[in-house]
Amino acid sequence: MLSDASVIFQIAGIGIIVAMIHTILKQMGKEEYAQFATLVGFIIVLLFVINGISDLFQEIKSVFLFQG
Amino acid sequence: MEIINIASLGIVASLLVLVLKEQKPSFSFFIILLTGISIFLFVIQHISEVFRLIQYLGEQANINGMYMETILQIIGIAYIAEFAAHITRDAGLSSVAAKIELAGKVLILVLAVPILTAVIETIIGFIPA
Numbered sequence: 001m002l003s004d005a006s007v008i009f010q011i012a013g014i015g016i017i018v019a020m021i022h023t024i025l026k027q028m029g030k031e032e033y034a035q036f037a038t039l040v041g042f043i044i045v046l047l048f049v050i051n052g053i054s055d056l057f058q059e060i061k062s063v064f065l066f067q068g
Numbered sequence: 069m070e071i072i073n074i075a076s077l078g079i080v081a082s083l084l085v086l087v088l089k090e091q092k093p094s095f096s097f098f099i100i101l102l103t104g105i106s107i108f109l110f111v112i113q114h115i116s117e118v119f120r121l122i123q124y125l126g127e128q129a130n131i132n133g134m135y136m137e138t139i140l141q142i143i144g145i146a147y148i149a150e151f152a153a154h155i156t157r158d159a160g161l162s163s164v165a166a167k168i169e170l171a172g173k174v175l176i177l178v179l180a181v182p183i184l185t186a187v188i189e190t191i192i193g194f195i196p197a
Contacts, residue, residue: 004106005077008099012084015095019088038092045098052105057148059109063116064144 007052011045018042074107100158108151138183142176149175 018041025034081103088096119140126136149172153165 004102004109005080008077008081008084008102008106011095011099011102012088015088015092015099018095019091042094045095049098049101049105052102056105056109059112060144060148063112063119064140064147 004052007048011048014041014045070110074110077107078103097159101155104151104155135183138179142179145172145175145179148172 018038021037021041022034025031025037081099085096085099088099122140123136126133149168153168153172156162156168157165
């Protein structure tokens with residue numbers, strides 16, 4: 001439970017930091033780097049979420065559909 | 069008090085989503101997704117305990133194992149389809165959510181076919197030929 005909550009906080013932190021980096025790079029006039037930073041942050045968060053989804057589906061398979 | 073854990077998790081997640089939604093909507097969607105997943109993972113442990121009880125009762129009552137397994141699979145499909153449909157609807161794709169619900173209903177019907185045929189065969193057996 002605690003680790004799950006910490007993952008949520010991590011994602012929120014990554015999101016805020018990526019938004020900050022995006023804004024700063026945009027102010028500096030480097031649009032493409034800003035897009036790239038956003039993409040990298042997105043991929044990192046996607047990795048967290050994919051781990052969570054795979055955990056969830058494994059658990060559902062083992063509880064509901066026995067042959068999982 | 070586990071319900072306090074879950075309630076506080078939901079409140080904190082909604083606050084984080086509110087903060088993050090204006091800057092990066094995609095990240096806020098990921099937070100929603102992970103919150104749903106963690107609450108579901110928390111609940112599923114208790115569901116498995118209840119299912120163990122149901123299976124034990126079924127064994128005591130000498131019910132055919134196939135029927136119990138089918139019923140549990142149907143409940144599982146319903147849970148998964150509901151979860152996915154809600155997540156997709158939160159992301160604003162209510163048409164896809166409706167399709168997921170339709171697929172869940174159809175798959176449940178397919179799983180229920182052996183039970184339906186058993187019922188119909190029993191009824192036909194009652195009717196004197």
